[in-house]
Amino acid sequence: MDNPLLYATALASAVLALYSYSVFRRRSSAIRDISGPPSPSWIFGHIRQLILSAPYGAHEFKWLDVYGSVYALKGCFGQERLMVADPLALQHILNSPKFGRAPILDNTASLLFGEGSVITASGGCILFSRRNRAYVDADVWTEAGSEHRRLRSALNMGFTAAAVRGYEPVFKRVAEKIADQLEGFSTATDICSVLSPATLEAISQAILGHPTQELGEDFVANNIEIVKLTASHSETHILADAIGSYVPTWVWRAAIYLPTTGAAVARKERSFATQVGGRIVQEKIDAAEQGLEMDNDLFSLILNPNPSDNTKTLSVEDIIAQIALILIAGQETTARISLKANALAFGLLELARHREFQDELRAEIYSNLGANATNMAYENMPLLNAFLKETLRLYPAVPQPDRMALEDTAIPLGESITTLKGERISRIPVRKGQLVTLAIASYQRLASRWGVNPHEFNPSRWLDGKTNQGDAVGPYANLLSFLGGPKTCLGWRFA
Ligand code: HEM
Known part of the structure; x- marks a missing residue:
């Protein structure tokens, strides 16, 4: 035309x-x-x-x-x-x-992660494609809901309190690397460019059982590109989202083949995830068949489920379909490159603004490290817990x-x-x-829920019992x- x-x-x-x-x-x-x-x-x-x-x-x-x-x-x-x-x-x-x-969220998720990931299996895409034909079918909802539950129940094995404690050595290694890097800086530095690769490293090691360098430079670079793309906001993005929400799901599915930068990055991500994920899963299957001891990363846990409980079994394709989502979902929210919503960067910013609190928090962490350097007892660290809650309260990564x-x-x-x-x-x-x-x-930031001056960073609101917790709303601290x-x-x- x-x-x-x-x-x-x-x-x-x-x-x-x-x-x-x-x-x-x-x-x-x-x-x-x-x-x-x-x-x-x-x-x-x-x-x-x-x-x-x-x-x-x-x-x-x-x-x-x-x-x-x-x-x-x-x-x-x-x-x-x-x-x-x-x-x-x-x-x-x-x-x-x-x-x-909302359809735009589901359609973007299916473009990036394909149809088999836990986030796209939650029913939205299937329902919305039917809604485009003006009806919603309760059976479709139930079917999609049960597929979502099946994937979540199996994946959850790697996200229980015990499983996450098992990843602590990885977290510790990554934290030490960040500390070394930061000590090497003598001038102002962009903290997001340090935190983002570090988060990807923690997720890669704990979930896939491999450091990022073994995923390949191209995969890592493309991953960072996706995080940047999904984190960017502009008038053009707003209009594209608004128009995109009127576009039927089948058009979204075809959008992966468009000659645009976004579609090219999404295509590469899905292809890298399939190749790299396929290789890693195959290595783990081979190791299990040779009777070698399995590691305690998420993939090894899922591939080695309790055989008596077949609700927790995932196929190799199911597992590979989660790779792009987990690498991006975790990295984007924890250490997003944009300054809009980055839990870790905002936490550090508040520490820089509240030097006295920073000193008290450092003292609490050092005293616990001294007691047990390999196994951090988070529950014995009230200041650290209050700091995490207050940071997540003020700076939700997905605010709307x-x-x-x-x-x-x-x-x-x-x-x-x-x-x-x-x-x-x-x-x-x-x-x-x-x-x-x-x-x-x-x-x-509701004063009725979190106490006086809700816009202020004040970790002590969690210590003096002044937050009104009310009914359980979210999984952690009612956030x-x-x-x-x-x-x-x-x-x-x-x-
Ligand atoms: C501060 C860090 C994080 C925040 C604030 C966060 C926030 C969220 C939010 C708000 C959702 C729901 C999205 C929606 O339904 O619209 C979500 C979903 C999800 N997140 Fe996170 N996330 C974080 C870190 C992680 C990490 C580290 C991982 C994995 C290693 C992860 C894995 C997932 C997965 C798999 C889903 C999809 C769940 C489903 O649809 O059943 N997230 N996250």
Whole structure:
């Protein structure tokens, strides 16, 4: 299509179709009656303010103060969205089969990791492809849910408290390497460029049982490229996501063959993961057949399951299908290269800002290392635990994941709200297809939950018992940094 008139006509038709669709949905949506900030733009809605503002939350936390823990926002092209930081509502959405990941998240995941990974087996993609044909089939949900449970149950073997304790020698080696590197720097340095490869090293050794150099330079370089791509945000990305969410799943599946940088990196990742993963798995199978002792990395654990329990058995293909996901999911969230959300970098930044606390924490760690240098007793280190919780609370790596209602339903609220019509409601009716943003960063700054001055870094809030824990919401300290419900981060103990 090299005729500019054709381009203009195609673009105008797409914009008109999006506009008509958004008007149609707006007329029939209950979200219209929920208060929220006025939208600055029809094309971007509030998304630029939500995602691109610096420092993080510049707009979001003001909206939280003004509109409370549930309010309406506009997405791109006039789309209605609901922001939810109410603990009961979050807990409901995360645990209800009536909500799934937003199609754009699922489709991106399947592009990067293929169809066989635990994250793509969770039902979303299958459901969304059916939804494109305007129906949701309960049997499909159950089938996809059970495939997700099967993979999770088998993989979980490598993420139990005992298994993660088994990885401690790896963590220690990697931590010593980071410390050596940092001691060698005499000027200001980009900490993310040190932490990101170190995290990949820890994951590679603990999960695959091989140091990164054995994965091959090309695989490692491509992995870093993917982490950079998935961490970057711009107006172009926002628009591409918005348009991509209207694109059917079969088009996404074909997108892997596009001649774009993103598709090329995704293609390489999947091909490297299959080749390298296949080689590593085969080596382990050969070692087991020769009666050699298996290592205690995740792959060796999975390949050597309890034969009496066949629910925990994974095929070689199943195992290989998890490699790209685990390398990227762990690295991207723990030590992301972008400064938007990097748990480790933000933790170090807060230590630099709070020198007194830094000294106390160092003293606590040294005194425990002295007592038992090979086996760290984390439970005996209250300051370290408080530091980790406070860092994860203030800087969730995934601060605003989207969910979508898979059928007409209602979201219960812990605190009732007044609608624009003046009605007091304790449940918000939502229509099938409604997008809901889980406002994790806002939830983790609710004064009602975490005590006074919730925007301040103050680890002692965890020590003096002033955090109101309420109902269990997330897996760790009631935080939602690892999300919650059946799709809780598999690697939260590892992280
Ligand atoms: C601070 C570090 C980490 C954070 C904040 C984090 C956060 C998350 C979040 C929010 C999700 C859910 C995504 C969604 O459903 O939309 C997730 C899923 C996942 N994470 Fe993590 N993660 C971290 C580290 C890790 C590590 C180190 C690993 C593995 C070594 C890992 C493996 C996974 C896997 C396999 C899933 C998919 C689970 C499923 O769909 O059932 N994560 N993570």
